Amino acid sequence: MQYLPNVLFAIALILGIGYFSRNVKKLIRNIKLGKSITVPGDKKQRWKNMARIALGQTKMVVRPIAGLMHIIVYVGFIIINIEVLEIIIDGLFGTHRIFAFLGPVYDVLIGSFEVLALLVVIAVVVFWLRRNIIKLQRFIKPEMKGWPQKDGNWILYIELILMFLFLTMNAADYKLQELEAAYYVKAGAFPVSQWIAVLFDGMSQGTLIALERSAWWLHILGILFFLNYLYFSKHLHIILAFPNTYYGKLEPQGEMNNLAAVTNEVKLMLDPNADPFAASEGDSDDPDKFGASDVMDLSQVQLMNAYTCTECGRCTSECPANQTGKKLSPRKIMMDTRDRLEEVGRNIDANKGAFVPDGKQLLDDYISREELWACTTCNACVQACPVSIDPLSIILDMRRFLVMEQSAAPSDLNNMMSNIENNGAPWPFNQMDRLNWAQESN
Numbered sequence: 001m002q003y004l005p006n007v008l009f010a011i012a013l014i015l016g017i018g019y020f021s022r023n024v025k026k027l028i029r030n031i032k033l034g035k036s037i038t039v040p041g042d043k044k045q046r047w048k049n050m051a052r053i054a055l056g057q058t059k060m061v062v063r064p065i066a067g068l069m070h071i072i073v074y075v076g077f078i079i080i081n082i083e084v085l086e087i088i089i090d091g092l093f094g095t096h097r098i099f100a101f102l103g104p105v106y107d108v109l110i111g112s113f114e115v116l117a118l119l120v121v122i123a124v125v126v127f128w129l130r131r132n133i134i135k136l137q138r139f140i141k142p143e144m145k146g147w148p149q150k151d152g153n154w155i156l157y158i159e160l161i162l163m164f165l166f167l168t169m170n171a172a173d174y175k176l177q178e179l180e181a182a183y184y185v186k187a188g189a190f191p192v193s194q195w196i197a198v199l200f201d202g203m204s205q206g207t208l209i210a211l212e213r214s215a216w217w218l219h220i221l222g223i224l225f226f227l228n229y230l231y232f233s234k235h236l237h238i239i240l241a242f243p244n245t246y247y248g249k250l251e252p253q254g255e256m257n258n259l260a261a262v263t264n265e266v267k268l269m270l271d272p273n274a275d276p277f278a279a280s281e282g283d284s285d286d287p288d289k290f291g292a293s294d295v296m297d298l299s300q301v302q303l304m305n306a307y308t309c310t311e312c313g314r315c316t317s318e319c320p321a322n323q324t325g326k327k328l329s330p331r332k333i334m335m336d337t338r339d340r341l342e343e344v345g346r347n348i349d350a351n352k353g354a355f356v357p358d359g360k361q362l363l364d365d366y367i368s369r370e371e372l373w374a375c376t377t378c379n380a381c382v383q384a385c386p387v388s389i390d391p392l393s394i395i396l397d398m399r400r401f402l403v404m405e406q407s408a409a410p411s412d413l414n415n416m417m418s419n420i421e422n423n424g425a426p427w428p429f430n431q432m433d434r435l436n437w438a439q440e441s442n
């Protein structure tokens, strides 16, 4: 019986980490459904980008208030969870505040965790107000209705509850230390929870122990729950922001990935010196399918982008198409890609590891042609994204499918492309007539 709590703790830990690992495997499998690509560029530059953008949060502070609050929550959450290490050791071996031997260092650590916890609570309240009372435009766009809106709030509630449990646990511990209760060694500094402890004045030692143990258990169970909630939430970005920024685009933003096969065709058509035999060699590189109509046609980086999206809406709030009332929202492009990928993943799970065609695809069932053609390819969404996501690349790949596989571009574009093909220019004039305007002016 003496070891029952330790056994229960070990079971909770194994279940929590086990289920999380299972979902991580699923996540990796889903991302690998995309095309593998060789990512060009300097590895050193990629590591630097990851350190600057994901760790340093440099793109977050472009909007100072949200950026500062986000840094507090991020740093607070990561640092406070260092305490989880102590909780795990205590839980497994039946010790209490195992790191108390650090003496003054321990006091500083616990004290600073508490200050950070208070700052996290303040930041979370501000975030909640922005979403629910101030109702910032980017949080109430159509794609945020339903689960995305609930998810955003759930994350805030869970963080708030975890911080309160942490402070309550410390407050009860502080009182028990004052009472010199057995097992509760004098350790730690409690600059915030000592004010909560005032509420516990007059409580018996037994009640305080029950309170401390309950808060301790709920805190660690809450952390395990939150860990597993990540896979189902936009909060997955706290992990994926790191690989995603590493694989972020290094080429100039306006640079599009031309297909070698198409480039050869165009050269043959426009360049009299082009070598036709070189072009036919390139034919062997012809892809099976031009562009993308479903998630399997996208690259693994694009699929990771979809899982990394924080649904912050910075891209949509900068998008000129969205600002002028068009249906396009780059955030929705990423959310739709993730939703479809999840659907494909569930299909594979239900069919013993093989995808069975379900008569659906990303194009039309999730992302409409109207959205795709509303894009001006301005790159504002790519520039605005705090975690290096590239919604434009997905739009371009889907447009490529429409043009090259279905000849389904809007008529204006089709005319322009026919003109280029026939006249070598976007205008409907014969090449011989190009300088007519000069004669007219004489």
Ligand code: SF4
Pocket: 315, 318, 319, 320, 321, 322, 328, 329, 330, 374, 375, 376, 377, 378, 379, 380, 381, 382, 391, 392
């Ligand atoms: S590139 Fe397209 S989706 Fe992105 S901001 Fe510009 S118009 Fe919007």
Ligand code: SF4
Pocket: 308, 309, 310, 311, 312, 313, 314, 315, 316, 330, 331, 334, 384, 385, 386, 387, 389, 391
């Ligand atoms: S793509 Fe980037 S900017 Fe847009 S909602 Fe997702 S994380 Fe935010």
